[in-house]
Amino acid sequence: MNSRTLSYVLSAGALVGLTALAFAVGRYPVSLNELFSVLFGQSVSPNVETVVLQVRGPRVLAALVVGAALAAAGTAYQGMFRNPLVSPDILGVSTGAALGAVLGIFLSLNVILIQLFAFAGGLVAVGLVYFIGSRLRGHDPLLALVLTGVVIGTLLGSAIALLKYLADPYNQLPAITYWLLGSLAAITPRDLGTAAPLALLGLAPMLLLRWRMNLLALPDDEARALGVDTRKLRTLVVAAATLMTAAAVAVSGIIGWVGLLIPHAARLLVGPDFGRLLPLAMLLGAAFLLAVDTLCRTIATIEVPPGVLTALIGTPFFLWLFALARRSW
């Protein structure tokens, strides 16, 4: 077995093990016996059934979906922009989603509408960035896109700041702060049911085009010489990555680190080829966020915000991997 295959096998093994563990632990005591009974449809106490099927189960699966989606989107963007500092929100999807959610909270809407606002906000923000960025001629198209993303992101950020300023300080401001911190605490089966299909829909084109994705890393004229319409391909990748990220962020709030550093971890293990990179990044992203979220919901009576732990756990792990790997970009 070569080292690449080993990376896949180990990551997949870790993911399966973590998932089993995540189902078994939580604040509410559920024995392994009860857990198996619920999963195989036998009757147990209604509370245990609620915990496993309505609370813990959806949350575990949501952590997997969100982690994989953020990692996949980050991988696609880093390849496309040929830049290691790029994360899924480079074109404003997270900021747009945040503005949508903050507006929803400001207007005291219910949770479904807040999520819808967040999702739509993410799509609209990237749509706007792409529309403007692709019309700025006379520059490198990628640079135009990134810069437009940065300035529009700042604009949306100031709109968020304004809403925070105007929000009721006792009621809405804490709610806004909690949303911006990100959390999987309030995940319901319905959230999973909406986010997962959308994330898959975004994933499909990436998987289908995974071999062509490498060409995006080439300069436009070279790619064109190889018969690839980079503009079309780029539009498709941006649309797919945005859909995945927006679906994830709408239910989880903003969770950093995963989309930026998991792709690097995967690249250190299997190299830059997108076809090999994508599945591993998704495995690692899912496993990482699941591990973090499991800690978030178990170590204290109150929830720990995932953003606190992603960096706390992720940074040493990443530096260790970086020191260990001999692979270059």
Add this chain to the structure above:
Amino acid sequence: MVDVSGREIRPPAKVERVYAAGPPASLLVFAIAPDKLVGWTRAMRPNEAPFFAERYAQLPELGRLTGRGNTANVEVVLKAKTDLIVDIGSTGASLASLATQVQEQTRIPYALFDGRIESTPATLRALGKLMGNEAEAEKLAAWYENELKQARQRVGRASSHPLVYYGRGVSGLQTGGKGSINVEILDFLGARNAAAEARSGLATVPFEQVLIWDPEVILTTDPNYWASVWTDPRWRSVKAVAVKRVYLSPNLPFGWFDFPPGANRLLGVWWAGKLLYPREFADLDLRARVTEFHRRFYHREPSAAQLDAMLGEPGVLPK
């Protein structure tokens, strides 16, 4: 005169115009002498204005000066020709130093008072003295004191104290641990706060934890959350939902239960008292109490229609 932070306050001989730095202060200054309040921290919204006489509802918006986020411009406070700045709430060192700083900048005396429910009578008296309205303040303070005493006596007769969870936010998963200002009413009423072990202050808790606590009663300030518990299979496993004891606090013109954290929460003491100790608070006439509170503190009795709307909203009281 010394305020609660130990800072010496020298008010002018005649205090005619008072700027209140936050909603709890606005409320007490307004209650003591409505014509001395120079403005609200934010303009009255259309659904709040009808609870006040028009000239008061139309007072200008001046912004908040302390606490969570300043929105007031010091020049605006100066332009309002204020004789006195008052803030009521937390009295920690950072607020005291801010008060000193603004006082030095503006040369307007800036007094801080304690905002806890139990301190309200004392705060009323001290504020009344500072504003030169001792008689009015004394009347309010004595009445408030008596109402608190009666509520405490009712609670004292109770043989069991229900386990209560306070759910905030659209998900209902934000709550206040023991000693949080958000659940001061629960502590005052001797109810057992299900989330007592959580930290003091607001925190998000895992749903599984709520299920372990399995509260008998849930109180909330969020109408969206209140509406969602009845259909959400997760919440339906919680005892309070199963026995239909989830209640939504009224919020006009100021909230009753959690925020703003001021004297308005006496309304929440009666409301939560009736919900948590139905027998001991059975003869408390909530309509009459609310009417009297409004008359004394907001200087206008609510109309029958306003009372119906407040108390008849789904979730406010048991059917």
